Amino acid sequence: TLHTHVGPPGSGKGTQSPIIKDEYCLCHLATGDMLRAAVAAKTPLGVKAKEAMDKGELVSDDLVVGIIDEAMKKPSCQKGFILDGFPRTVVQAQKLDEMLKKQGAKIDKVLNFAVDDAILEERITGRWIHPSSGRSYHTKFAPPKTPGVDDVTGEPLIQRKDDTAPVLKSRLEAFHKQTEPVIGYYSQKGIVANLQAEKPPQEVTSELHKVLSS
Numbered sequence: 653t654l655h656t657h658v659g660p661p662g663s664g665k666g667t668q669s670p671i672i673k674d675e676y677c678l679c680h681l682a683t684g685d686m687l688r689a690a691v692a693a694k695t696p697l698g699v700k701a702k703e704a705m706d707k708g709e710l711v712s713d714d715l716v717v718g719i720i721d722e723a724m725k726k727p728s729c730q731k732g733f734i735l736d737g738f739p740r741t742v743v744q745a746q747k748l749d750e751m752l753k754k755q756g757a758k759i760d761k762v763l764n765f766a767v768d769d770a771i772l773e774e775r776i777t778g779r780w781i782h783p784s785s786g787r788s789y790h791t792k793f794a795p796p797k798t799p800g801v802d803d804v805t806g807e808p809l810i811q812r813k814d815d816t817a818p819v820l821k822s823r824l825e826a827f828h829k830q831t832e833p834v835i836g837y838y839s840q841k842g843i844v845a846n847l848q849a850e851k852p853p854q855e856v857t858s859e860l861h862k863v864l865s866s
């Protein structure tokens with residue numbers, strides 16, 4: 653199976669994806685996580701992506717489509733995928749459809765993480781992440797057992813460079829202009845499921861279970 657999680661910054665895509673991934677044995681491909689790893693490693697891709705990411709703008713379609721194309725070839729990803737943060741433009745959605753068509757596959761479900769803009773600043777500015785696993789915490793909503801430390805590995809947590817109020821503003825603009833049309837694109841195909849992603853994390857997880865088992 654193949655799902656994609658679409659929603660504004662801070663809507664819970666990265667929180668829910670690892671839970672669903674483990675329960676359904678799917679491979680979690682998050683373009684944001686992959687790009688941040690490339691930036692940290694200063695690869696040619698990372699060098700090209702950094703400026704747009706720091707400003708809260710989208711990285712070029714060609715770069716991210718290339719990353720996804722490579723990642724989906726991995727043998728560990730044969731049971732299916734959760735795409736997190738991709739596709740984020742209609743062009744990316746069309747290119748993904750073409751890539752999948754060649755393999756005789758298609759997107760089964762698009763999970764739309766609907767959250768009002770007003771609550772996202774608190775979610776974003778309180779977030780702490782464990783970079784190597786992609787796990788997120790929140791100082792108020794999902795605190796780690798020890799402040800600043802990952803529960804599983806004991807490694808330090810960090811804050812993302814783009815998790816500031818001014819950069820969030822640009823990220824939200826990019827979401828409304830470039831990513832919302834992706835929901836329209838998939839709605840026409842009748843595969844969008846809307847999640848009430850403002851609810852507490854456990855309730856969002858149960859909504860996801862309902863959608864995925866239907």
Ligand code: AP5
Nearest residue numbers: 661662663664665666667683684711737779789790793853
């Ligand atoms: P990306 O990493 O994808 O960032 P994003 O879309 O802005 O989304 P976030 O990761 O901020 O939010 P999330 O929904 O995962 O929230 P989370 O679950 O952590 O992209 C970063 C950048 O990379 C982009 O700006 C762009 O430059 C580039 N990029 C990536 N993909 C691209 C693409 N396809 N094309 C072009 N460029 C691309 O939750 C947030 C916080 O809230 C956490 O602290 C969490 O603990 C808490 N929380 C979660 N759920 C709840 C809940 N239900 N109630 C209360 N708190 C909650």
Ligand code: ZN
Nearest residue numbers: 665666667684
């Ligand atoms: Zn995320």
